[in-house]
Amino acid sequence: MDRFKDIQFERFWQRSTGYLIMFVITLLMAVPVAWMLTTALRPEGTVRQYPVNWIPPDITLKNFQLVMEKVPALGRWFFNSAFIALATTFFSLLIDSLAAYALARMEFFGKQIVFLGILATMLIPVEATMVPLYLGLANLKILTTDFGTYMSLIFPVVANAFGLYLLTQFFQGIPKDLEDSARIDGCTELGIWWRIILPLSGPALTATAIFTFMASWNNFVWPFIVTSSDTTRTLPAGLAMVFGGITGSPSSVQYGMVMAGAVLATLPPLIIFVVLQRYFVQGISLTGIKG
Amino acid sequence: MIAEKQRVRPTAQAAPVSSKTSSAVGRNATAYLFLTPYLVVFILFLLLPAIAGFVISFTDWRILGAPHWVELGNYRSIFADKQFWQAFRNTLAFTGLTVPALVAGGLGLAVLLNMRLHGRLISRTIIFVPYAIMVTVVGILWRWIYDQNFGLLNFYLGTLSPELRNLSWLTSVDRALPAIALTTIWWQIGTNMIIYLAGLQEIPEELYDAARVDGANAVQQFRYITLPSLYLMHIFVIPTSVISSLRVFGQVMVMTAGGPIGSTYTVVQHLYNRGWVNQYMGEASAVGVFLFVITFILTMMQMRFFRAT
Numbered sequence: 236m237d238r239f240k241d242i243q244f245e246r247f248w249q250r251s252t253g254y255l256i257m258f259v260i261t262l263l264m265a266v267p268v269a270w271m272l273t274t275a276l277r278p279e280g281t282v283r284q285y286p287v288n289w290i291p292p293d294i295t296l297k298n299f300q301l302v303m304e305k306v307p308a309l310g311r312w313f314f315n316s317a318f319i320a321l322a323t324t325f326f327s328l329l330i331d332s333l334a335a336y337a338l339a340r341m342e343f344f345g346k347q348i349v350f351l352g353i354l355a356t357m358l359i360p361v362e363a364t365m366v367p368l369y370l371g372l373a374n375l376k377i378l379t380t381d382f383g384t385y386m387s388l389i390f391p392v393v394a395n396a397f398g399l400y401l402l403t404q405f406f407q408g409i410p411k412d413l414e415d416s417a418r419i420d421g422c423t424e425l426g427i428w429w430r431i432i433l434p435l436s437g438p439a440l441t442a443t444a445i446f447t448f449m450a451s452w453n454n455f456v457w458p459f460i461v462t463s464s465d466t467t468r469t470l471p472a473g474l475a476m477v478f479g480g481i482t483g484s485p486s487s488v489q490y491g492m493v494m495a496g497a498v499l500a501t502l503p504p505l506i507i508f509v510v511l512q513r514y515f516v517q518g519i520s521l522t523g524i525k526g
Numbered sequence: 527m528i529a530e531k532q533r534v535r536p537t538a539q540a541a542p543v544s545s546k547t548s549s550a551v552g553r554n555a556t557a558y559l560f561l562t563p564y565l566v567v568f569i570l571f572l573l574l575p576a577i578a579g580f581v582i583s584f585t586d587w588r589i590l591g592a593p594h595w596v597e598l599g600n601y602r603s604i605f606a607d608k609q610f611w612q613a614f615r616n617t618l619a620f621t622g623l624t625v626p627a628l629v630a631g632g633l634g635l636a637v638l639l640n641m642r643l644h645g646r647l648i649s650r651t652i653i654f655v656p657y658a659i660m661v662t663v664v665g666i667l668w669r670w671i672y673d674q675n676f677g678l679l680n681f682y683l684g685t686l687s688p689e690l691r692n693l694s695w696l697t698s699v700d701r702a703l704p705a706i707a708l709t710t711i712w713w714q715i716g717t718n719m720i721i722y723l724a725g726l727q728e729i730p731e732e733l734y735d736a737a738r739v740d741g742a743n744a745v746q747q748f749r750y751i752t753l754p755s756l757y758l759m760h761i762f763v764i765p766t767s768v769i770s771s772l773r774v775f776g777q778v779m780v781m782t783a784g785g786p787i788g789s790t791y792t793v794v795q796h797l798y799n800r801g802w803v804n805q806y807m808g809e810a811s812a813v814g815v816f817l818f819v820i821t822f823i824l825t826m827m828q829m830r831f832f833r834a835t
Binding site for chain 1: 561582
């Protein structure tokens with residue numbers, strides 16, 4: 236009985252400390268985003284205040300209007316970023332899942348070399364391939380057209396070794412029986428990939444999609460170098476040019492307006508992300524640990 | 527029903543027999559057909575550029591005009607360049623500041639939020655959310671938080687002690703790099719947490735039960751069950767954290783543009799400057815090759831370490 240009480244007591248302390256740490260860390264992690272929102276929603280005159288006041292005296296959308304006027308290309312950049320990230324994700328899922336199907340379900344000559352070779356390239360920093368890619372694309376005059384620039388923003392990040400690895404691991408875990416019975420019914424390999432493997436791989440495909448989308452959405456250096464006009468510029472590159480450390484000294488920055496721009500750039504993908512993130516955990520836990 | 531089954535069975539046996547001998551070539555062809563789209567993109571946009579980058583690093587290519595072979599000239603000039611070494615030192619310091627926090631912190635948070643606490647799902651989401659914010663926004667937002675006069679950080683530090691009220695962060699030679707490191711930890715820690723959480727959920731509960739029966743305390747359980755069971759997660763999380771820290775650029779570009787007096791200047795920024803600001807493409811390529819070599823060495827060291835333990 237005494238021992239039982241001891242354990243109860245220990246459990247109680249463990250849980251209480253757990254709650255305390257969880258609460259403090261969650262609060263600290265949430266503060267920056269909350270600060271971005273509260274700055275964006277208040278009149279510019281009340282932004283620089285001491286002491287800090289979390290609740291805006293007036294809630295206004297004026298900063299959003301202002302940032303749209305000052306940075307008219309914002310909508311275009313947003314469209315470009317979304318379009319490029321979606322196209323990248325689509326092509327990436329397509330070629331990753333086709334290749335993963337071969338690697339996971341077929342025996343063929345050179346399989347190990349291909350798989351390890353692809354994984355090894357995760358070690359090559361994108362930055363090391365930037366110079367030759369840029370020189371090649373510039374000399375072939377591909378970057379002079381908008382279409383060419385879009386393609387140059389999409390394809391260098393489409394072959395995604397991490398996604399390929401995740402999908403290969405996942406496909407290996409799908410029972411062979413289904414595939415065999417489909418084959419007996421005369422299903423082709425392509426049919427099996429499309430009708431059996433892909434429908435059963437929801438979590439892994441979602442995890443790969445989120446990873447790829449975020450990598451493209453976040454991509455900074457390459458769009459920064461490749462894009463030269465507002466028509467093709469992406470949001471990270473455009474925002475860095477307007478609000479980055481390169482221009483504008485900190486004392487003259489209108490933070491209300493800047494934060495409004497930041498909120499506009501953040502909110503839509505953030506909402507999708509929060510909705511989809513549970514699949515992310517599922518997708519990884521069902522694949523990664525099996526090695 | 528029965529008739530149908532009987533009809534199917536012979537075909538099922540017949541199919542492999544006929545294909546085994548005749549279509550080894552066909553099987554290889556099918557597999558490579560599936561691999562082709564990936565391999566084409568992979569070779570065109572990754573493998574060839576990587577090889578080309580290595581070759582270009584031995585030339586004096588500037589965007590216009592014909593390149594000449596300069597042998598190790600580019601490497602000699604970058605290694606003689608004080609700015610390059612400063613960039614390298616800063617990048618290593620940044621990696622040293624971020625990686626331990628990202629790995630240990632990510633693991634700690636995963637263990638915490640794997641406990642059966644109410645509200646853990648909301649907490650996970652909030653910690654993971656910064657990952658969805660693009661690097662430019664992260665940089666701009668934290669520049670406002672680090673603002674010397676009206677920033678949030680200095681306000682709360684000021685409530686602790688009046689001396690801390692007016693600290694400079696991004697304009698301070700000593701504090702700018704740690705400040706950017708802190709921002710990066712906030713931004714990236716959720717990803718590592720999620721990956722570790724996925725690993726933790728796969729550890730069978732019986733292992734812990736058995737350990738408890740043997741009298742192992744919480745620390746011992748962590749040391750002898752949790753840590754080794756997450757082996758495959760460590761192999762992924764630690765190298766990728768190191769690689770992404772070595773490649774730091776976006777945050778720096780937005781928050782300090784490398785300053786003050788080069789105290790946050792990084793290797794990738796040096797590559798960008800030499801290549802696109804000064805148009806020495808050969809030298810930029812040499813910096814790229816250097817970055818690859820460092821990444822390769824550090825990753826191999828980690829793999830050695832993992833194999834040994």
